[in-house]
Amino acid sequence: MSSLNRMYEMFALHSNSAREVNEPSIALSAGVNWMDSNKFIINLLKEELDSGLTHKSYGRSSGFKFITDIISHLESDICGKAFKPSVIMTNGTANASFLICSFLKKNNRFKRGDNSLMINHGFPFYSGLSESFGLKYSECLLPKASLIKNQRYLTPISQVVDKIREIKPRLIYLILPNNPFGEQYSKEDLSTLQECVLKEDSFLIVDRVCMMPWDDFSKNSNVFFSGIERGNVFVVDSFSKAESVSGLRVGFLLTNKINEEGFTDLIRIKYLNPRSFGTITLAISRVLSYLNYSIEDTEGAKYTRMKNLVNKIVEIDYPILNKQALVPLFEHENIKLYLEETEKRKQTVMSNYDYLLNKFKKESLIPISLEAGLSSAVILDQMKADSELNDVNKLASQFNVGVLSESCFRSTPNNDENYFIRIGLSIPTQMFTKGIDILYRFYKNK
Template sequence: MPSISDKGNSMPQSPIRKLVPFAEDAKKRGVKVFHLNIGQPDIKTPQVALDAVKNNNIEVLSYARSEGSETYRNKLSEYYDKNGISVTANDIIATTGGSEALLFTIGSITDPGDEIIIPEPFYANYNGFSIASGVKVVPVISSIDDNFALPKIEDFEKLITPKTKAILICNPGNPTGYLYSKEEIQKLKEIVLKHDLFLIADEVYREFAYDGAEHHSILKEDGLDKNAIVIDSVSKRYSMCGARIGCIVSRNQEFVQTAIKFAQARLSPPTYALIASEAALDTPQSYFDDVIEEYVERRNTLISELEKIEGVKVAKPKGAFYCIAELPVENSEDFAQWILESFNHNNETVMVAPAGGFYSTKGEGKNQVRIAYVLNKEDLKRCVAILKAALEAYNK
């Protein structure tokens, strides 16, 4: 029998999606499942984006340009300019989701055997994308005790080798919700300049910064033009996860021209989704103001309710719409499967993402879960009540 590749065997399952079969079985048994496992907002997609697709008069659904239409990239550059980031359309490549942006980036800056340093816990697919490219993830651990703040620079420096090509961060963070400060970004700037590395920032949650804090993009830092690469997406910003439109933004033209070759190899991003994404850029600021207010209330509700459960420790997120909670269990993956397979509370249960899949260090995060607060406040309260009852039953 032909053999599967080592790379294929090493590819990790998604902690966000691996328990889906158990959730589907629960639904078949008539159990209502509240999904806290996936960052799928219930916020309505801007009508202007939906109308752009519905009302277009395209007669031939043709290929788009490999880097995305010039009109879309020009409008994107205007969006960044409004956010204090000066880039041109030539600094932007539209991709099929932020996922493809990451794949193109890793493919453009690394060779098999190279290394990327990432503070963990981190978005689980960083590990998968790196494995797919033959690249080694080198983790530097952050702690729930300080809300997953940036680890000490000395911890990064100890890990840098001749194989190190980049430091990758998610800001605000998935799965932690941590928002890096301007001072933390400047510390990273110093280390990548000192060691001649790329600094990759996944900024897809940039709009979601809370409590008066401001998001500080790496593209706002002087002197990083050759080092800074931003990954972005419409998925969360406009509640358009199904559009699958992301982008790479960098002023390093050697890098951009290299990434375009990867874009050409996959032909083009989806045309209808580009049309919707271009229209979404006309969304008024009031939309984001309302969304942010809603997420702050949801965050406060979730954290307040979780803190009432004995033995639960939770980090308070400053952005995005996720938090990491430490549970009084030995193995959160076993618990997350059990709560779908063997438990319900008044015929309802919850689905969470075991946090071990957001670490690459073996054994880390084993009693943690990621919770996405993408449900309304009453549902979140109900979810925590189910979680509390489940923990009591599980620990007996």
């Protein structure tokens, strides 16, 4: 069974167990969609529809130019670069990655039978993506003994580079921050990786979907600008997932101007326009999150910077845009609400993380991390690989606790002694602490 099918099988197991006891499952591996949406975002989306801001955002295959310009300017500003990447709107990051593979295949950048490589454990979608395009999929993983010795889940970048040189993959995947571990490479490591990618003339997809609005992605994003400009690196991201409105499926990819036309042709032939909701609200929410969490200012100074930036954006000449309807949406009270709601969501994650640390810090064989994103992992001596599926089934059927374990995040068999569990930090704190207590007792009694 593929790792993606395994994940969906576990989702079904959790749902069935919840039905049997007639109460919601404690989803300890839940993603961001379990968090309450930002009230500012919901209010603004309503205003956006009522005022007609998005009624005419149609007719451009790469997405509404007002939105793509906002993101292009923002990414360039974050990285302090003159180069402005081309932005293509997509139906989430999965669709963005599929478009990238379609583009590369159409332009003969890879052929059936070529290698692809996932760096570390990762979201199982990518193994299926590679296989659907006829690529051989492999993973750059270390044995658990090495991870325990390193006291870190991520494979050292020197060994990643060695693997790339050995198998010569045409396509490489990097999830930043890592899902499920919550770890990320340093700026220096990412620079080393990109140098190797460019030297080998491979293609790298950097998936930033797990970055949250309070994460400072400016620390690492500028590393990839030279690769994006060269056309060997693509960054995929999502507005809607970061703001807990995942069902809207508003994603985007970053590429260079030369590649933009090829992506536009692919979208135009199949869909005419991007299969996503061209929402100005979610684009500008990314601007607000950047200004709030990347700049050390007082609240008043932050508001002034945000207001000035919004005014600057509004001054851009977009004839079809009802700009007068846009300005009132970003009054002080609205921006203040965004900041308060975002901080509230962040505190839920941090409170859950602190509880997880207090409960499992001493027992976990590898330190529990949260360098960015909203998931961590726990690996215990009692988590034996040969009992992984049985343990997961028992947790669901006997205790109504749903978890995603290691087999969901790798395509190769786990021949090590232990397995890990991904811990999502997004569910309400009361439910989270109850689930962690059950998990602790379950393994303590094994």
